[in-house]
Amino acid sequence: MATKQSGPIGRPRGFDTDEALERAMLVFWEQGYEGASLATLTGAMGISTTSMYAAFGNKEELFRKALERYTEGPSAYLARALDEPTAHRTATAILAGTIRTTTRPAHPRGCLGVQGALATGDSAQAVRDLLAAWRNDGCVRLRDRFRRAVDEGELPPETDPGLLSRYVTTLAFGIAVQAAGGVGRDELQEMADAALRNWPL
Amino acid sequence: MATKQSGPIGRPRGFDTDEALERAMLVFWEQGYEGASLATLTGAMGISTTSMYAAFGNKEELFRKALERYTEGPSAYLARALDEPTAHRTATAILAGTIRTTTRPAHPRGCLGVQGALATGDSAQAVRDLLAAWRNDGCVRLRDRFRRAVDEGELPPETDPGLLSRYVTTLAFGIAVQAAGGVGRDELQEMADAALRNWPL
DNA sequence: CCTCTTCCGCATCGGTCGCTACAGAAGTGC
DNA sequence: GCACTTCTGTAGCGACCGATGCGGAAGAGG
Numbered sequence: 001m002a003t004k005q006s007g008p009i010g011r012p013r014g015f016d017t018d019e020a021l022e023r024a025m026l027v028f029w030e031q032g033y034e035g036a037s038l039a040t041l042t043g044a045m046g047i048s049t050t051s052m053y054a055a056f057g058n059k060e061e062l063f064r065k066a067l068e069r070y071t072e073g074p075s076a077y078l079a080r081a082l083d084e085p086t087a088h089r090t091a092t093a094i095l096a097g098t099i100r101t102t103t104r105p106a107h108p109r110g111c112l113g114v115q116g117a118l119a120t121g122d123s124a125q126a127v128r129d130l131l132a133a134w135r136n137d138g139c140v141r142l143r144d145r146f147r148r149a150v151d152e153g154e155l156p157p158e159t160d161p162g163l164l165s166r167y168v169t170t171l172a173f174g175i176a177v178q179a180a181g182g183v184g185r186d187e188l189q190e191m192a193d194a195a196l197r198n199w200p201l
Numbered sequence: 202m203a204t205k206q207s208g209p210i211g212r213p214r215g216f217d218t219d220e221a222l223e224r225a226m227l228v229f230w231e232q233g234y235e236g237a238s239l240a241t242l243t244g245a246m247g248i249s250t251t252s253m254y255a256a257f258g259n260k261e262e263l264f265r266k267a268l269e270r271y272t273e274g275p276s277a278y279l280a281r282a283l284d285e286p287t288a289h290r291t292a293t294a295i296l297a298g299t300i301r302t303t304t305r306p307a308h309p310r311g312c313l314g315v316q317g318a319l320a321t322g323d324s325a326q327a328v329r330d331l332l333a334a335w336r337n338d339g340c341v342r343l344r345d346r347f348r349r350a351v352d353e354g355e356l357p358p359e360t361d362p363g364l365l366s367r368y369v370t371t372l373a374f375g376i377a378v379q380a381a382g383g384v385g386r387d388e389l390q391e392m393a394d395a396a397l398r399n400w401p402l
Numbered sequence: 403c404c405t406c407t408t409c410c411g412c413a414t415c416g417g418t419c420g421c422t423a424c425a426g427a428a429g430t431g432c
Numbered sequence: 433g434c435a436c437t438t439c440t441g442t443a444g445c446g447a448c449c450g451a452t453g454c455g456g457a458a459g460a461g462g
Contacts, residue, residue: 008430008437008438009429009430009431009436009437009438010428010429010430010436010437010438010439011427011428011429011430011437011438011439011440012428012429012430012438012439013438013439013440014428014439014440029320030320031320031321031322031323032235032319032320032321032322034233034235034236034322035235035320035321035322035325036322037322037418037419037420038419038420038421039418039419040322047440048440048441048442049420049421049422050421050422050439050440050441050442051439051440051441053420053421053422054438054439054440055439058420058421059420059421108320110319110320114319114378115319115320116320118233118311118315118316118319118378118381119230119231119232119233119236119309119311119316119317119381120232120233120236121232121233121235121236121237121238121241122232124236131382132381132382132383135378135379135382136382136384162388163388163391163392163395166379166384166388166389166392167392167395167396169375169379170372170375170376170378170379170389170392171371171372171375172375173374173375173378173379174370174371174372174373174374174375174376174378175371175375176378177315177319177336177371177374177375177377177378178336178367178370178371178374180319180320180333181332181333181336181337182333183337183367187363187364187367188367188371190364191364191367191368191371194364194368194402195368195402197402198399198402201395201396201398201399209407209408209460210406210407210408210459210460210461211406211407211408211409211458211459211460212407212408212409212410212457212458212459212460213408213409213458213459213460214408214409215409215410215458238448238449238450239449239450239451240448240449248410249410249411249412250450250451250452251409251410251411251412251451251452252409252410252411254450254451254452255408255409255410256409259450259451260450260451
């Protein structure tokens, strides 16, 4: 009957799980899934391999959780953009958010969802598929947003929401690749502005 | 004085260097630089590690040569596109060539220059930089082509060639990412057609 | 034939990979 | 104090990483 109000028994964890996951996410972001070794990861997390396995399972599970954290952290602009009042503002916010996130100083350049595991060996195919699904999910949610805009009469009825969302996500992924190579923020923003000057396509 | 007309002395090589390099390129294309192990590479090439080292130097040199082969093979559409008579046809040819190459059945999906080493560990940074320079070179050559079109009066004098080339290459890299995730050829081509419908931007 | 040069198959190098067994430390509840 | 549960540091697992040493095989030139 007594509600369990006391903490879990046993020795409490000696590190902050959220902070360790944040650091792991940064390593995956910069070096990719295959490029990030456990030694590098645990070194950045400040814990031993034993603690990492006890807290996160294994490397692949750690990556999955790092991707979730990325989605709700650096990539949260996507969810916010979908709430913009118009489709045009949604597209603008997505590209601006992508550019800001992929070119932020003191953060890894590029996008974890793009460069985390774009091409991998056999042992990392599950992670590659996970990221492909992650990217596709973003495209689908954007398509639904544009479809709503068509239904509400904001966009012309002959507009193809899938085509439009594919266009915006293609630009976003391309921006991520450019940013990973060191292309500057201002140049990308000018290009994005020009790309959305005529809308919808 | 006598011109050396006889072949090199010693035991001749027992395999075709070009074909072995072609197979190595395909492995790098599909699995990336870090994901492609020497065992996988030499297995696909049909030679032993000893022969690979004797013929190509090491893994990094093998990748450099595979990238050259990729540039002159699957990515040769870029050079051809730059010779198109108009800037618009150049842009159209680049996107069409990108889509065809990144979605070709029986070939790895995506683009070696994008997914070969987009994010890597420390030991592969040189390859990452090499690919970033490769991508930037494509953008620069395209910019020069557009600049010529401005000089020749084909494009309005207020056109920014750098902006335009950044736009086209961003679309191309985004297409490569989409293709790596399994997006179909027709859908990408429809999007590319729509993206270039208003030109120049 | 012999000699010379190069190539190739086998074995293996030290290092690192992801991962785990074990024992002791450090907390909780009684 | 005690028993119990959980976490952590060390040490090491087998497997694979990229890269080599070595000796014999194989062809070219004489």
